[in-house]
Amino acid sequence: MATVTDFTKHINENYTFKGESIVLGGAILNGEAVADTFVKVPLKTLNRHGLIAGATGTGKTKTIQVLSEQLSSFGIPVLMMDIKGDFSGIAKEGEEKPFITERHTKLNIPFSVQSFPVELMSLSQQDGVRLRATVSEFGPVLFSRILDLNDTQAGVVAVIFKYCDDNQMPLLDLKDIKKVINYITEEGKNEITENYGKISTATTGIILRKIIELEQQGGAIFFGEKSFEIDDLMRIDENGNGYVNIIRLTDIQDKPKLFSTFMLSLLAEIYQQMPEKGDVEQPELVIFIDEAHLIFNEASNALLNQIETIIKLIRSKGIGVYFVTQNPMDVPASVLAQLGLKIQHALRAFTANDRQAIKQTAENYPLSDYYKTAEVLTSLGIGEAFVTALNEKGIPTPLAATMMRAPMSRMDILNDTEIAEINSKSKLVKKYSEEIDRDSAYELLTKKIESANQQAEAAQETQQEAKRKSSEPSTTEVIGKSVVKVVTSATFIRGVFGVLSKIFKR
Known part of the structure; x- marks a missing residue:
């Protein structure tokens, strides 16, 4: 012992x-x-x-x-x-x-x-x-792993990060990346498809739901x-x-x-x-x-x-x-x-x-x-x-x-x-203690969409104005029609006087 x-x-x-x-x-x-x-x-x-x-x-x-x-x-x-x-x-x-x-x-x-x-x-x-911490600091790989995404979904997240990098759009908080997802499936769909390839709306929908789950657990407070x-x-x-x-x-x-x-x-x-x-x-x-x-x-x-x-x-x-x-x-x-x-x-x-x-x-x-x-x-x-x-x-x-x-x-x-x-x-x-909310992907895309909408509205108004003008008669046509009306009226009056003269002669 x-x-x-x-x-x-x-x-x-x-x-x-x-x-x-x-x-x-x-x-x-x-x-x-x-x-x-x-x-x-x-x-x-x-x-x-x-x-x-x-x-x-x-x-x-x-x-x-x-x-x-x-x-x-x-x-x-x-x-x-x-x-x-x-x-x-x-x-x-x-x-x-x-x-x-x-x-x-x-x-x-x-x-x-x-x-x-x-x-x-x-x-x-x-x-x-x-x-x-900001979303950008996580990077696409770590952010995808936190959301438990598969390879296809992680690839879409990588495209989102690349698009934001290429267009100088910082991803700071969760509302930024949610805005980008909505944009690439709606207003920016053609732009994304042309430059980065087609993205399935079903895939972006899954990613968005995962982000909302994280958001509900307090992620909105942490990211920023x-x-x-x-x-x-x-x-x-x-x-x-x-x-x-x-x-x-x-x-x-x-x-x-x-x-x-x-x-x-x-x-x-x-x-x-x-x-x-x-x-x-x-x-x-x-x-x-x-x-x-x-x-x-x-x-x-x-x-x-x-x-x-x-x-x-x-x-x-x-x-x-x-x-x-x-x-x-x-x-x-x-x-x-x-x-x-x-x-x-x-x-x-x-x-x-x-x-x-x-x-x-x-x-x-x-x-x-x-x-x-x-x-x-x-x-x-x-x-x-x-x-x-x-x-x-x-x-x-x-x-x-x-x-x-x-x-x-x-x-x-x-x-x-x-x-x-x-x-x-x-x-x-x-x-x-200070919360900073500088212009990031959410604000920049919001401005981009608003600008595009304003341009579309202006173009539509111009088109409608042109259509309206094309349907209105020209000055010559108006004068011509007036002359015809005047001539027609004068002929009519002469005819009436002729008939009355004949009656009185009798």
Whole structure:
């Protein structure tokens, strides 16, 4: 049987790194925390992505809070997609309570309270930094995948983008692209057919319905200007702490299409704009995607392929992406294979399917001489988790049941007054609060149609005037007819006088 000494040596040898690292907590053996066995993650491998999973109430949010605090302390900005709205407390100092003191005493990790710089963001009408993007920024390929279009329909979208590019018509919001679709099937049908080929009205009808579906899920609010600039996620405060950017998504839980649209567009934009970094000592940005199943449950195969591709490539830009969900089976195997850090909180076995899921989950972790993984998974307490990371050589660390350290910031949400205070001091709120509606495809096509209608009306009036004039008699004809009438009248009068003369002569 393994001794505590052997276990301590095993953990410390495999969780000690040359470069900087963050401390998650201390290792657990036989249900008890073992002092001075620090479970760490090297900053160097945090761009290799990760998974934070576990049943409701097992401590996932606090784990994200701990990670975000330490990342911020190293000057690494964080982007947190907060579906449940319970993460905002990181902006305020926490409070040392007896259970926290007891936990940190067991771990032999000092505890102090601290707040961290925060920006509150929104995809909807909630107060905070408004996040928007234009249709043009998506491009035809990504826009088609979000709408789950087939190849034929995606080809039509490509034609729409090409037509707008050729005619200097920006596609900024959804009403722009809807206007173009209506135009190419009605007033502009001949123009499109002549220059780009014939387009089926049945195909454009399907695309239009897909856009309306996205619009109903809040897309009309998201698409538009002013577009959010990626550099504003990379800010450091005057104390050298990275900003924790919290996107408050509590009002779009029932709008997974909008959530996945934003998430994918953000990752694509970051990938396109960020320079290649290669191997870096620490990431440029770490992104936490809460309730990740909302993305994968609604995603088409094309969208999943896009996500998988971006996840593979974006780490070379110094970006780490962490999926947060209840069950690791919520994440497709192709994406799960890309995740270096895994933090698995407890799972609960209420049904046969639950037990099967736990068995599959256990098989995804390294074999251990110290744990029966499937059994421990169901017995982990709140704030405890299995951890395996990548060391600085990219090799997975041994599985370690871990008692997680407590957050230094508040373990509760901000109230409305505190939210208003943060927003009132935010430079980004002021920067992105203005909605811009410059002339784009909608306005330009509206003017084009109005101009064409006016020209058509003018031409019709000219034609009618010409027709009217052609039907009127000429001056000569009028005079001639008048002369005839006069001559006819004079002849008639002479005839009458002749008859009367003859009568009187008799």
